[in-house]
Amino acid sequence: MSSNHDSLAIRMGGESGEGIVTIGEVFVRVAARSGLEVFTFRTYPAEIMGGHVVYQARIGRDRVLSDGDEIDALVALNEEAYEKHIGELRPGGTLIYDSGTVHPPDDGHDHYPVPVTEISQQLDFSRGKNLVMVGALVGLHGLPMERAAEVVTSRLGKYEALLPKNLESLTRGLNHVREHFIDRLPPQLDPPPGETPERLIMTGNQAAALGALAAGCRFYSGYPITPATGLMEFMAQNLPPLGGKVVQTEDEIAAITMAMGASFAGAKAMTATSGPGFALMVEALGHASMTEVPLVVVDVQRAGPSTGMPTKTAQADLFMALYAGNDEAPRLVLAPDSVEDCFYRMIDAFNLAEAYQMPVVVLSDQAMSARVETIPDIDLSSIKLVDRLKPEPNESDNGGYRRYELTESGVSPMAIPGMPGMFYTAEGLEHSEKGAPDYTPEMHRAMTEKRHRKVDAARQLIQRLPVSDRWGDPKAEIGIMGWGSSKGAVREAMERVEASKIRVEAFYTRSLIPMPDELVRSFLKGKRAIIVPELNYRGMFANVLEHRYSREIVHNGIRIIHLPKYDGLPFRPVDICRAVHRAAIELMDGVFKEWEPGC
Amino acid sequence: MSSNHDSLAIRMGGESGEGIVTIGEVFVRVAARSGLEVFTFRTYPAEIMGGHVVYQARIGRDRVLSDGDEIDALVALNEEAYEKHIGELRPGGTLIYDSGTVHPPDDGHDHYPVPVTEISQQLDFSRGKNLVMVGALVGLHGLPMERAAEVVTSRLGKYEALLPKNLESLTRGLNHVREHFIDRLPPQLDPPPGETPERLIMTGNQAAALGALAAGCRFYSGYPITPATGLMEFMAQNLPPLGGKVVQTEDEIAAITMAMGASFAGAKAMTATSGPGFALMVEALGHASMTEVPLVVVDVQRAGPSTGMPTKTAQADLFMALYAGNDEAPRLVLAPDSVEDCFYRMIDAFNLAEAYQMPVVVLSDQAMSARVETIPDIDLSSIKLVDRLKPEPNESDNGGYRRYELTESGVSPMAIPGMPGMFYTAEGLEHSEKGAPDYTPEMHRAMTEKRHRKVDAARQLIQRLPVSDRWGDPKAEIGIMGWGSSKGAVREAMERVEASKIRVEAFYTRSLIPMPDELVRSFLKGKRAIIVPELNYRGMFANVLEHRYSREIVHNGIRIIHLPKYDGLPFRPVDICRAVHRAAIELMDGVFKEWEPGC
Amino acid sequence: MITTKVNLKTKDLKSEVKPIWCPGCGDYGVLNSVFRTIIDLKLDPSHVAVVSGIGCSGRFPAFVNAYGFHGVHGRALPLATGVKLANPDLTVFVVGGDGDAFSIGAGHLPHAARRNVDLTYVVMDNSIYGLTKGQPSPTSPVDVAVDSMQRHKGRRKGMAGMLRLAQADKPVNPIALALGYDASFVARGFSGQPRVLNEILKTAVLHSGFSFVQVISPCTTFYNTYDLWRETAEPLPEEHDASDRAAAFQLALEPGRRYTGIFYRHERPSFEDQVARLVAEPTDAAAPAAISGLLEQFRR
């Protein structure tokens, strides 16, 4: 039986990307349709086509928050997959394999051979191999055949002629395991009783794109780059039918400037990219800040530096998002922390861009962008949209309009071309209230302050939005602070740690500029150690905390414990558990023992 | 008499850039040749040609370190100049003007009318107007006529036919003031007695370019941008005769990548730009870091953001230099703090780039790049150059060479194309020791650490180089910390503050990555308040200090006092004095009074 | 193209901001021609947007009483493409220098051309970098050093080095370039010939698609080529068939000839029209129905 009855991590490995991915994609949808929650992970081969691929599906009765620590089941489609991954299969775990190609030794695991190759040969339909395996997985995990048939029909239905053979393959796989293993099925995950809650199943890139659409985005310009391409492709498919425009530009500089032009002309506009592309956008980002053009820029972070590892994950563009630009170009920076959150943060991003007329950077990451998660249903009616402040049209007031009026909040009414008599030039040089170039020391001071004032205004607002999460034991002396997609692993770790009686509390922020200062300060009260898990080497967020809250941190003797990870992979709960235990040992003079798996 | 007998600040203002600048440039050279020290400042008109221009020359018996606080003399060539600047002339200051065009009221200043227009008409040589005024300035300040004639001959000598008329104009100006004002000359600055020390007179851009040449730079690629253009133009003039190559590229991305190509092929290579151009280089900078190519990038900072104010100064690209890049791309960052220092820091920059095979960013700024300073003679023989580590050629070892060998210091031998048998590909993807693409978690960890290890190695070295300066009263509780060209104003302010019995000590670093941590920590001991003057809004260096030394700062209750300035102009000593006095009042419970000019 | 019934005068189109150009700069002529074009075509200034990059010429938008966007260096074309796509009712002028167009912005021109966005791109070509004070540009002839040493006033030592090095670079031929890109309207004007220029600009604005207009706009301060162009500019041969791209290319290469006029034009659907074909009618911002339809696809 699984060490955790509520979830199972199933890893599938084999040659040829498409096959494995099909098995995984179909299987998780069957699981989801059967009332389970899913959370996936996959790797990408070095070769363009073919090459070894892993698709991992964690399925659970309750929401699954991370990839977990170890795997409960391994699905090996070839010997390589067995060799590569058997070491990570938990003791007594489930081994499922194509008995035609894999010949495992007696290794102490529960073996489930499935004659995938043989069955497909019998059917004279080698393309159906994947579905034989899906059938076997469905059968072994006790999922309903009808759900599986539905998924296959809806996903592969367009090849109508092949559908009967596909369904037959599925059935044969299922029947095989029912016949042979009915008396020794691997750990089962019964869907929770009662009505199955509404769930959507999608990737982070899809959630972000849907959020943009719901936020009113009507212009998208972008340049392909892994792992942000999916977002562009989604927009290309779905924005035009809404009357929006999508352009694949010649490069990232064109992408961001084209979006700026569209925004200037009145559209809610965005671009999305990954680190190398974001680096190219730095000059224009400053221009958007200076000209006060609303703009949303998504950076789906990947591991670097430079071209780096395009298919691996990291949280290491934080400094670039916060600070890059010549001189000081205020921007806002948000970071969704789950697939679901990608949707809502995009709504916030567009709203903030419009409200404060400035660029908003949204930091996603490769792992979150590409994984499939089941997420709660979205209530579109609860979404409130914000539009930019516009001047009262006043045709007779020709020449009186002040685009960059120095207001208390820093926000000035923005005319849209086409409005009669509100002429102005969006100006990248330092400028007067009317937008005319002006280099006087007084004006530069005033405009610098105006631009920064908008961030202060946003800071006020942000305290009242759901931009941070605090959970755990409020009396804890050990805290965990972080941002972005590591949150799921932290949530899961917290549950385990709490079970081991260590008190711990966590704080995650989804807004990095502005920081929700009051909430952070109140969290810091009473803490003695703060663990900051980050997918980067130098601890960027830890740096931000240490600078910004240095007084609280040092006065109260809080130890900031960097927990850096820079290997291209997401955090596992165990990484967090270990760090908490280590902190607990140090703080409590050895009352707690070093963490061991299982705690 | 001047309130400061050791230096005089003379401001010249008028229409038409060229005229005023010629007067200023000739006059400061005459002063320098006469044994005085000079330090200039100028403004640029909004118009491309013509428009109001200021050229300010501060001349002194000892080294002049800043523009000073107020002006001792105003030279007005038109009414506008009088109107604009008379308010800043110190009470009882000197007013020199063209009596043909300016008609000042009786304003309490010492008036010196010079019939410039009339004299040039008499000579029927209106182009000589500028020299008439130079002659008058030379005469009024008691500088030797022979020096003036020498300067005019060497600077304008190429128009040989006009030389007699030019010299005649000069003489007539001089004679006029000798005749009319001999009994009431304005404050004089006698050159210090004894032998005149050797001095060079140049701008920061020239000093940096000369430093690059002396450091062995043999490839320069760049794209014009104010205020870095002067550096490129100097290289275009002077690098080819040394056998080096200069290319004006199509943009800044080409500039930096071309320099990288040249460096890969074995040349010491550099580019220079200003903020907007630097922003475009961010992607390639990361590439240089990843491929470990030695490279020097100069950023002559200008006031921004975006196109901003190209002819105004700032120190606001610090964050971009420190942090910009996708993921973590280690680089070193130096900041010269005077025109002289521009020369030496460029030597360091090339040496560090070669030693650690990584990009080195040098942060200059508009004010420093464009001003003329007298600097001590340069002893070329004292300069030590470093060359990159190369592998032992080993033709038979084909395939054994490991370009990215994991060494203790992080530095690996770098082959140069042309070396037999040392083939490798400089790789922007994460790579193995041999340079082959490698995305394994272990390799990414190892290579990330290797790249950062080089910064640690440089940190050791830097403590032993003259990369920081500490001066003032070591027992002081008030400290000043900073970087870059504000140092001169701080030096001058310190002298005055010390005279007023307030104890103060200063620390300036010329290395921002790595920071000379030990030296900073030792400086912080015993301090209660640290003033951080910076030409930016949010206090970037203060942020670095607060993060990096948060323990020392908060434990010892040190107050970090941001002294931001964001108006496009350099610091004046008075700005620093005021801040010190304010700090002293607060620390000492009001023992000291608010600062007043003259203290 | 949205027009007005009001009879505009030049003074209505002049903004409060006074041009910073040097006396005699060719850019004044271009500004006047753009005014003339707006007046003659009765364009409604509220529906005119002028987009530029950086350079002396890039300062242009601020001088016009219309909507303007002063972009960063070299990015005028993508910026303007965004403006036009988001609001196809606008008449969009893109203006800028030869450095902006052919040097730092050179990567955008082929794409604006092939997309055939309905923009009128006026490249104010002075064969020099004006704003940064006299470095060679991609259209500087190889003898620019000699030429401009003799002519320009603001001679500086360092620049001489720059200009000398420029002798290693063959200049680009903007007309040949634009023809290589298949821009659907390719013309050359000269700011010293306002009548011809006005005609070209009007035709360019009326052309539905991307119009590339190289305007010789001499820099009186750093590289004065007024005399050269006044003396040698000539209209394209009357018999030239402007629909023949290869013939236009041949004329563009003719050594020593300085033609003005329309080298090439060819109507094909504009980008906006093509995109519009592929796009539904705009829905209102929230479009909850459409979005919730999309969400359905993701229901488990």
Next chain:
Amino acid sequence: MITTKVNLKTKDLKSEVKPIWCPGCGDYGVLNSVFRTIIDLKLDPSHVAVVSGIGCSGRFPAFVNAYGFHGVHGRALPLATGVKLANPDLTVFVVGGDGDAFSIGAGHLPHAARRNVDLTYVVMDNSIYGLTKGQPSPTSPVDVAVDSMQRHKGRRKGMAGMLRLAQADKPVNPIALALGYDASFVARGFSGQPRVLNEILKTAVLHSGFSFVQVISPCTTFYNTYDLWRETAEPLPEEHDASDRAAAFQLALEPGRRYTGIFYRHERPSFEDQVARLVAEPTDAAAPAAISGLLEQFRR
């Protein structure tokens, strides 16, 4: 050009790194042709540098036993220009895809061409973005959506949207483009015709100056055009005079014709030679005498 007396074999030129390309990818053919060129011209691999950008094709340098620089996306040309200028003894190949060359790198091509740096630029044109999995490139024909829907295997929903939108973009014509830039050597090869390609590459390397070689290198995974080119590629008409740029342009525009061969060549001094003329003999690194001479000019 530094040559060797050793008789090289292909295996000497193959590096330890195994190509990551899909079976049948056109890039294998190009790699073999480059090996052949090095062997036939007896180039010394120690004096060969292969510089690339990003793309499937951009992985090229790692597969060759020579010096290599895998640049960032679109910057192969300036990178290679730096290599060649700093070390003119090297024979420099620049390799990369159509996206790298004509999209993100489009701003560098006109300048490498006009400078006439002695580089051999091999654009491996598959009319698609291979590495990012099938988006349209600047050379994708407008019917790429239809075409590649029928042919390629890796069909994905989102990409279909991308490809459909590409119908609004007219493709660039690389040969016309290069002629517009006045590249001094302009040719087209096809990786499915190794004999012709070898000849072109050899001539290109021997050409002193910038050689632009468009090589049709089909992407078997996302946009397989092997059959199309195998069936319709034809040599340039024998009577074509390769020194006639306008004639070459005309041939480049001929609708429906898929010519391979050398469209244009014209020897003019290379950038390195021009720069060398303007530059003194290299002095040693410190060059204290020269520097102190310079310092003298600044003595007060």
